[in-house]
Amino acid sequence: MAATSELFGVMTVNTARELLLHAIEHFRRHEYVPLDKACGRVLAADIVCNQDLPQFRRSVVDGYAVRANETYGASAALPAYFRVTMESAMGRNITGALGVGEAARVHTGSSLPESADAVIMVEHTARLERSDSDPCAEFEMEAFRAVAPGENILLVGEDVSRGSIPFRAGQELRPQDIGGLAALGFATVLVADRPRIGIISSGDEIIAIDVIPNPGQIRDVNSHALGALVRQTGGESILFGVAADDREDLIRRLRHAHQTCDAVVLSAGSSVSNRDFSLEAIESLCDEAVLAHGLSIKPGKPTIVAVFEGKPILGLPGNPVSAMIVAERLLVPLIRHMLGTGHVEPVEVVAKLGRAVASVNGREDYVQVQVGMRAGELWAEPLFGKSNSIFTMVHANGVICIPLNATGLEAGSSVMVTLQGKLKIK
Amino acid sequence: MAATSELFGVMTVNTARELLLHAIEHFRRHEYVPLDKACGRVLAADIVCNQDLPQFRRSVVDGYAVRANETYGASAALPAYFRVTMESAMGRNITGALGVGEAARVHTGSSLPESADAVIMVEHTARLERSDSDPCAEFEMEAFRAVAPGENILLVGEDVSRGSIPFRAGQELRPQDIGGLAALGFATVLVADRPRIGIISSGDEIIAIDVIPNPGQIRDVNSHALGALVRQTGGESILFGVAADDREDLIRRLRHAHQTCDAVVLSAGSSVSNRDFSLEAIESLCDEAVLAHGLSIKPGKPTIVAVFEGKPILGLPGNPVSAMIVAERLLVPLIRHMLGTGHVEPVEVVAKLGRAVASVNGREDYVQVQVGMRAGELWAEPLFGKSNSIFTMVHANGVICIPLNATGLEAGSSVMVTLQGKLKIK
Secondary structure, eight states: OHHHHHHSOOBOHHHHHHHHHHHSOOOOOEEEEEGGGOTTOBBSSOBOOOSOBSSSOEESSSEEEEOGGGGTTOOSSSOEEEEEEEEOOTTSOOOSOOOTTEEEEEOTTOBOOTTOOEEEEGGGEEEEOOSSOOTTSOEEEEEOSOOOTTTTEEOTTSSBOTTOOOBOTTOBOOHHHHHHHHHTTOSEEEEEOOOEEEEEEEOTTEEOTTSOOOTTOEEOOHHHHHHHHHHHHTOEEEEEEEEOSOHHHHHHHHHHHHHHSSEEEEEOOSSHHHHHHHHHHHHHHOTTOEEEEOBSEESOTTOEEEEETTEEEEEEOSSHHHHHHHHHHHHHHHHHHHHTOOOOOOOEEEEEESSOEEOOTTSEEEEEEEEEEETTEEEEEEOOOTTOOHHHHHHOSEEEEEOTTOOEEOTTOEEEEEEOSOOOOO | OHHHHHHSOOBOHHHHHHHHHHHSOOOOOEEEEEGGGOTTOBBSSOBOOOSOBSSSOEESSSEEEEOGGGTTTOOSSSOEEEEEEEEOOTTSOOOSOOOTTEEEEEOTTOBOOTTOOEEEEGGGEEEEOOSSOOTTSOEEEEEOSOOOTTTTEEOTTSSBOTTOOOBOTTOBOOHHHHHHHHHTTOSEEEEEOOOEEEEEEEOTTEEOTTSOOOTTOEEOOHHHHHHHHHHHHTOEEEEEEEEOSOHHHHHHHHHHHHHHSSEEEEEOOSSHHHHHHHHHHHHHHOTTOEEEEOBSEESOTTOEEEEETTEEEEEEOSSHHHHHHHHHHHHHHHHHHHHTOOOOOOOEEEEEESSOEEOOTTSEEEEEEEEEEETTEEEEEEOOOTTOOHHHHHHOSEEEEEOTTOOEEOTTOEEEEEEOSOOOOO
């Protein structure tokens, strides 16, 4: 009895992920969103610059636009003299050119007169006051140093040039990217649609979260924790409720979810019979849908990876910790793949292990840890809940992986911790 | 002329941030949201467990519930014999107690009969087949090893116990926390309201993003980049448009934003006159509102930090890169403070510096970098755009800080890079 469930051929998580992503095409549904809703979304197409930025030659300092060669040799002892004949107002195009010995007052960001090729900073000049002191009139200015052609000027297209591709399809937009798109005038942006992930829990013991459980019953943790993970990754979660320990009920929900969603996640009930229903339900769609059954990972071994009609189906264990550990390693990359973003390294920190952790060769072991500062060093304290209880996962702020070919880690050894949530240093 | 703008007393960013946060109370507005919208939100109150989890003694394996003392001494050579008289169905409370020499069939997650105190795994037993083989009838089972009291059982309250406080106010909810709240039956959650951050751009040269710029004009980058940063941090952004280089226009918008929002962010125009308007507008509300004017940071020196009637006002430089660098260091902590979450360490990675970077003692210098793998090592390549152009920021995926008391960093030296967005290793 036990033998059958132990003997199925197991596969590493990485192999299963590669098989899965290989079998699934990038996602092809796109939508336009307003720029102010685009942060965190994924660009669906390259953006080719249809303009130069800046579109006019700008000063990057406050000062005077000059012909550079008229400043050559200028110093504090021997200044160059200029007649300031015009001012470049902000937001306007300055017209007219500088004559010989003339300069134009410019501000940071203002346009330059045609024949000017450099700007001398106001700090390196002095204004020669006139007795009548009419602020609008021309005045004389002395420059105490030389400037080179192009100095303190941003040329047309120097920030970004027409025809360049500053944004690529598959890029997840950050606040600064929103700024760049604003600069180019994109009031709306074409982004990848959120993949719709159907989620089904199962088990006679599972009840909806707003019901008071009778003895023997527990609330549906997985639908909500997996749903939150899906949304956090950029997908849309659609809950298909809790299937009873009933093969036909599960098949009905699976078919419905498969028809209406882009991928389906089942989380199995914990009884032996129910665990088999996930496999039976998936095989009822197609005998050859299953790519992997059983992963060399703990917790999470009885995972099923399948694809039917181009849509992925993941059969996760019913234990919430196992389901989340596997979902982080299969479902998150799957959603990112569907969005068209590349593989992302998890955020890891180095910490010292607070207690020894045993493991088995040939299996990746994931252990929840609490990371914190102790005497100026980061320590990771393993949390061993009996059967990986739900609140082990709540109390943890990180997870460590003991690799396939290791048989455990010693107390005090350095470990890489994948952070879960933000690390607060008190 | 230059002297006045250079001579104001500068303050470190850390001091300015501490002054600011000290002057602002935690935010007191809360709202109830459905559990499935609570991920990423911040809990507004501690959650005290009003129940034990599990609420009944559960088996954590498939097997047989027994009295532990009846297994003592059992081995493969000398098994203990049991009469299996009942089965604990999933989702039901098993009633009745075990008699002497009796066992109950249990599944992972099912409840235990009253007098059972341990579960022996099915792998360590054998069922003795009867010739009539009625599956519902009682049968004999032999156990090949002993179990200790409590073995393979999750006790009432062992996951989380009544009266404990598994979630604290100020905690940002992660997917696994959503799972924990589901287990406790929280269909709605009280979270901190999103702080409303009013954003005002200014400058005669700035136009709305959906307008075609004339020469001399540029589109409003800051409203959209800052707005995205606000939303990413958990705030709500409200745009108050672009003020002209006109003191009264800016004051009118600032008063409006200050009345309707929880904090206001101005980004100055880049002309000299306009830069002074931010200060004048803030001082028009109250002479003593300003806590800091001028920070020892580059870019971002001409920053203003103020508080009026308990609401923060930040006057940021107009240059988008400067505005974003300062906003990351003042606005993000401010929003987190208002949400009631603690200080969070930025995510940093160690990389080797691709080129030397000069700096000035007494100033924190922030340099945009592109981080990537080269020959198995992480390298950070400094991006020096003239006057920190917008697309320097778009091309960067990290930023390094040259500390106050350093005068530069050598090529090849190890630097800590604060990542901006996710790090993709190709």
